[in-house]
Amino acid sequence: MLSYQHIYHAGNFADVQKHAVLVKLLQVLAQKPQKFCVMDTHAGRGLYDLNSDEAQKIGEFNSGILPFWEARREPSPLTDYLKIVAAFNSGDDLKIYPGSAKIAQHLMRPADSLLLIERHPGEFAALQESFKDTPAVKIEQKDGFQCLIDRVPPAERRGLVLVDPSYEIKSEYAELPKQLRQAFIKWPQGQFMIWYPILAAEMHTRMLTALRLTDIKDMLVSEIRLEAPPQESFGMYGSGVIIVNPPFGFETTLNEVTQFIAGHLPVKAAGDVFWLNNRQINPETGMLG
Numbered sequence: 039m040l041s042y043q044h045i046y047h048a049g050n051f052a053d054v055q056k057h058a059v060l061v062k063l064l065q066v067l068a069q070k071p072q073k074f075c076v077m078d079t080h081a082g083r084g085l086y087d088l089n090s091d092e093a094q095k096i097g098e099f100n101s102g103i104l105p106f107w108e109a110r111r112e113p114s115p116l117t118d119y120l121k122i123v124a125a126f127n128s129g130d131d132l133k134i135y136p137g138s139a140k141i142a143q144h145l146m147r148p149a150d151s152l153l154l155i156e157r158h159p160g161e162f163a164a165l166q167e168s169f170k171d172t173p174a175v176k177i178e179q180k181d182g183f184q185c186l187i188d189r190v191p192p193a194e195r196r197g198l199v200l201v202d203p204s205y206e207i208k209s210e211y212a213e214l215p216k217q218l219r220q221a222f223i224k225w226p227q228g229q230f231m232i233w234y235p236i237l238a239a240e241m242h243t244r245m246l247t248a249l250r251l252t253d254i255k256d257m258l259v260s261e262i263r264l265e266a267p268p269q270e271s272f273g274m275y276g277s278g279v280i281i282v283n284p285p286f287g288f289e290t291t292l293n294e295v296t297q298f299i300a301g302h303l304p305v306k307a308a309g310d311v312f313w314l315n316n317r318q319i320n321p322e323t324g325m326l327g
């Protein structure tokens with residue numbers, strides 16, 4: 039049985055990047071009256087108690103969400119994301135961090151549908167508990183990679199699939215491009231968002247190269263790299279998000295979010311936004327270079 043539990047990392051800088059981008063994508067989907075579907079293939083437990091022993095053990099949120107939370111009254115590209123985090127907390131103390139599943143639910147309308155997949159029995163049970171008052175949200179204990187292929191396209195034919203694995207099994211880097219391509223063939227208009235860690239071993243570069251060689255054309259990437267990895271990050275010195283079929287003009291929004299996070303972390307960091315098929319984004323203007 040795999041041992042990864044996101045509670046040890048909840049609210050770290052990678053979560054800030056991933057969830058701030060997720061908010062922006064879902065806001066675009068919710069602009070149109072047609073209903074949409076979100077599938078979260080690796081949903082985690084939905085809510086994370088930052089006062090728990092597990093979250094406090096490494097305390098990654100101290101160098102992730104916390105500085106942004108403390109500055110949340112200043113308008114910024116993270117304002118809407120921080121308002122969602124605030125909706126799960128009362129007062130100024132940041133106690134609860136909402137994961138992707140709760141953030142998605144927060145931005146969805148009653149007619150939209152949310153499908154959450156989580157394989158780990160303990161996380162699955164905690165996820166069910168987090169959504170016990172909302173029976174319309176579907177929660178399944180399955181393999182998220184298989185669901186990525188099997189469960190698209192959704193009936194709504196509009197929506198987003200978030201693929202946020204733990205990469206505990208090294209083969210996931212090689213398998214993901216193949217699985218994503220199968221899903222893309224079934225649903226070429228679908229939006230997919232894939233998160234990956236940037237580790238000292240740079241395992242993600244092979245994944246990006248494999249994706250570049252597929253026939254998936256529109257893949258926009260955001261990367262944040264720390265100059266000096268914080269001690270608690272176990273060698274994760276960066277974080278990346280790939281968006282397949284981003285909304286029109288999304289590179290400007292993505293660049294604003296990426297540069298803002300990179301520029302306001304407590305350690306020196308650099309943000310980069312680029313198209314996987316090599317169209318570069320100018321970080322000064324946010325426009326295609």
Ligand SMILES: C[S@@+](CC[C@H](N)C(=O)[O-])C[C@H]1O[C@@H](n2cnc3c(N)ncnc32)[C@H](O)[C@@H]1O
Binds near residue numbers: 056138139157181204
């Ligand atoms: C990075 S965490 C998810 C965090 C969550 N998406 C969020 O942003 O709040 C990855 C999750 O995937 C689960 N997991 C690992 N392998 C899986 C698989 N094959 N299928 C579904 N879930 C899996 C882990 O138990 C863990 O909860």
